[in-house]
Each structure stands twice: as structure tokens, then as C-alpha cells.
Amino acid sequence: MKILCIAKNYPDHVNEMKKASSAIVDHNQAPDPVFFLKPDSALLQKNMPFFYPDFSNDVNYELEVVVRIERLGKGIEEKFAHKYYNSVALGIDFTARDIQKKAKEAGRPWTISKGFDGSAVLSDFVTLEELGKPIDNLDFSLTHNGEQVQIGNTSQMIHSVDRMISYVSQFMTLRTGDLIYTGTPSGVGPVKIGDILEGTIEGRKMLECRIK
Numbered sequence: 001m002k003i004l005c006i007a008k009n010y011p012d013h014v015n016e017m018k019k020a021s022s023a024i025v026d027h028n029q030a031p032d033p034v035f036f037l038k039p040d041s042a043l044l045q046k047n048m049p050f051f052y053p054d055f056s057n058d059v060n061y062e063l064e065v066v067v068r069i070e071r072l073g074k075g076i077e078e079k080f081a082h083k084y085y086n087s088v089a090l091g092i093d094f095t096a097r098d099i100q101k102k103a104k105e106a107g108r109p110w111t112i113s114k115g116f117d118g119s120a121v122l123s124d125f126v127t128l129e130e131l132g133k134p135i136d137n138l139d140f141s142l143t144h145n146g147e148q149v150q151i152g153n154t155s156q157m158i159h160s161v162d163r164m165i166s167y168v169s170q171f172m173t174l175r176t177g178d179l180i181y182t183g184t185p186s187g188v189g190p191v192k193i194g195d196i197l198e199g200t201i202e203g204r205k206m207l208e209c210r211i212k
């Protein structure tokens with residue numbers, strides 16, 4: 001299975017990243033979704049602790065709604081994309097911001113900064129039916145040591161889940177079990193050893209991650 005991650009999918013996060021990297025060329029918002037991959041070895045499930053890697057001094061959390069693909073598909077039309085998922089989870093797209101910054105400045109891929117072990121935290125899944133809400137109107141939030149740091153609603157996405165599925169499946173066959181991390185709202189920030197991150201969807205606690 002593969003882990004697809006959508007970059008820059010919430011306007012307020014796009015703005016905070018622009019502010020943080022004024023030295024970097026300002027990319028205009030692309031008309032197509034920008035996505036990258038994490039390897040399956042990046043997965044961290046069942047609220048297992050995250051072990052801070054020794055190769056970075058600036059690991060950041062990015063809380064994201066995650067969609068699991070339930071059927072094989074290629075070249076999926078946007079209007080049929082909703083048939084390819086029925087549940088969501090919360091994930092953290094851990095990012096070694098220092099390594100990512102160096103890679104961006106050198107025009108290199110982000111692979112290490114986004115794909116290291118444990119960088120794809122994933123909660124259990126809950127069906128949209130159980131949540132009683134459509135995929136494009138889900139509230140989600142993250143606390144960092146008990147303080148709320150990220151809050152979003154999937155209606156704020158620049159590219160909808162259906163659009164992402166349609167776009168990505170033009171290039172890569174989607175298989176059952178593939179995951180799509182759908183982007184983060186503003187409020188990303190660094191973690192340190194001893195921290196705890198807790199995430200909710202629709203007020204339901206889904207995820208807990210201790211940093212060790």
C-alpha cells in the first residue's frame with residue numbers, strides 16, 4: 001500500500017508557511033493538487049509513541065484527516081470518487097522541518113523529511129455513516145500538551161477529497177488500503193521529547209501520540 005499526502009491544501013496553512021520561509025521562492029498556488037508519498041514503513045498506529053529521530057532538531061506536527069481507499073481504481077472521475085472511500089481517520093504528517101527546508105532550498109525532493117520511520121501517525125478509522133457527517137464538513141482539532149493548537153474543517157480544503165482521488169488516480173492506480181493524508185490547517189509547530197498530542201474528529205477523541 002502507499003501513503004499519498006496532499007501539500008498546501010488549507011489556505012491558512014499555506015499563508016503560515018509563506019511567512020516562515022520568506023527566503024524561498026514564493027510558489028503560486030498550483031491549479032492542480034501537489035502530492036508526495038511516504039513509505040509504508042513510516043506508519044505509526046495504535047497510539048504507539050513517536051521516538052524523536054536523532055537526525056533532526058525541528059520535527060513538526062501536521063494534523064490531517066486521512067481517507068482510506070476501499071476499491072481498486074484508475075482514472076477515476078471526480079463524480080464517482082465518493083464510491084472509493086467510506087471512512088476517515090486522523091493522522092499526523094510529522095515533518096523534519098530543518099531537513100525539508102534544506103531540501104527545498106537545494107531543489108531536492110522532500111523524501112527524508114517526510115518519509116522517516118514514524119512520520120505517518122494514523123488513528124483507527126471511523127465510518128462517515130457513524131459520524132453522521134459528509135466528508136466535506138468534518139471538524140477536527142489537535143491539542144499539544146493540553147493546549148489547542150490546530151482546528152480545521154474539511155470544508156476549508158482547497159482541493160476536495162474527490163478532486164484529489166480523481167487527480168492522483170490519473171497517474172497512480174489506487175488500491176484497497178492506500179491512504180490519503182489530505183493536508184493540514186494552520187497551527188503546525190515543533191514537538192519535543194515528553195510532549196503529548198491528542199486529536200479529535202467531530203469532538204470524538206481519535207488519536208493520542210506521546211513523544212519519546
Ligand code: MG
Nearest residue numbers: 062093183184
Ligand atoms: Mg502535511
